[in-house]
Amino acid sequence: MSHMSLENVTMKFGPFRALTDVSFHIDRGEILGVAGPNGAGKSTLMNVCTGGLRASEGKVIFDGKTITPFSRHVRCGLGIAQTFQVPTLLSSLTVGENLLAGALFGREARGAPPGISLDEILSLTKLGDLLEMEAARADLLTRKRIMLGAALATGPEMIFMDEPLGGLNAEEIADFLDVVRHVRDTLGITVVMVEHKTRALAEIADRILIINFGEFVMLDTPEIVLNDDHVVEIYLGKKHDA
Numbered sequence: 001m002s003h004m005s006l007e008n009v010t011m012k013f014g015p016f017r018a019l020t021d022v023s024f025h026i027d028r029g030e031i032l033g034v035a036g037p038n039g040a041g042k043s044t045l046m047n048v049c050t051g052g053l054r055a056s057e058g059k060v061i062f063d064g065k066t067i068t069p070f071s072r073h074v075r076c077g078l079g080i081a082q083t084f085q086v087p088t089l090l091s092s093l094t095v096g097e098n099l100l101a102g103a104l105f106g107r108e109a110r111g112a113p114p115g116i117s118l119d120e121i122l123s124l125t126k127l128g129d130l131l132e133m134e135a136a137r138a139d140l141l142t143r144k145r146i147m148l149g150a151a152l153a154t155g156p157e158m159i160f161m162d163e164p165l166g167g168l169n170a171e172e173i174a175d176f177l178d179v180v181r182h183v184r185d186t187l188g189i190t191v192v193m194v195e196h197k198t199r200a201l202a203e204i205a206d207r208i209l210i211i212n213f214g215e216f217v218m219l220d221t222p223e224i225v226l227n228d229d230h231v232v233e234i235y236l237g238k239k240h241d242a
């Protein structure tokens with residue numbers, strides 16, 4: 001069953017269309033990869049789903065309900081969480097306070113039972129020994145872990161991750177992909193992950209969505225998508241090299 005659907009979504013910034021007439025379904029419990037060249041509209045697409053942006057036209061449907069006009073805060077309460085391309089933290093607070101803030105803004109704020117225990121979040125993110133540390137002092141990988149922990153602390157049903165692997169080495173990427181698998185397999189959370197690293201996406205995603213110039217190109221299994229001539233051309237940028 002579809003967990004979220006976009007119906008004919010267009011996102012305009014003044015006269016510029018960052019997304020044009022995009023429609024697709026996200027299945028409950030899947031790991032959906034999203035890829036496309038720089039500036040294709042991937043972050044815009046995430047924000048339209050999570051409430052950072054309101055679609056100019058079209059509908060966003062979550063669990064059968066139209067959520068298009070809702071703010072990020074309201075969508076977070078419904079169970080939609082996001083991590084960002086550039087880690088955003090409450091820098092002057094401790095790691096533990098960042099996780100607590102996630103819990104406060106999430107489902108608990110609406111009286112829903114917490115979805116994930118703090119122990120589980122700490123074991124997944126390996127933040128157990130760092131709870132008292134000021135978040136501003138964290139290195140990149142730790143900042144990413146804090147952001148993921150805070151997003152999980154909201155008790156989400158869906159989590160959107162914007163280029164979570166940027167700046168990580170091969171070992172860190174493998175570790176992170178294990179965490180993502182756990183989030184989906186054990187916690188049952190639907191995962192949508194924007195990522196440039198198509199090899200990592202192929203490894204983890206059930207399906208991959210390709211967008212280019214704000215338009216839907218293709219949505220299918222990694223094998224089909226990454227072997228598609230048009231997709232390969234978009235990635236190799238043949239037109240630009242010629």
Ligand SMILES: Nc1ncnc2c1ncn2[C@@H]1O[C@H](COP(=O)(O)OP(=O)(O)OP(=O)(O)O)[C@@H](O)[C@H]1O
Pocket residue numbers: 013016018036037038039040041042043044045085
């Ligand atoms: N707030 C905004 N105002 C005006 N234009 C914007 C805004 N946000 C994004 N854009 C434009 O929309 C297009 C899509 O941007 P977006 O950040 O969604 O791309 P992306 O696929 O995430 O790129 P990247 O791979 O570099 O992260 C770009 O041309 C960008 O300049």
Ligand SMILES: [Mg+2]
Pocket residue numbers: 042043044085162
């Ligand atoms: Mg982006």
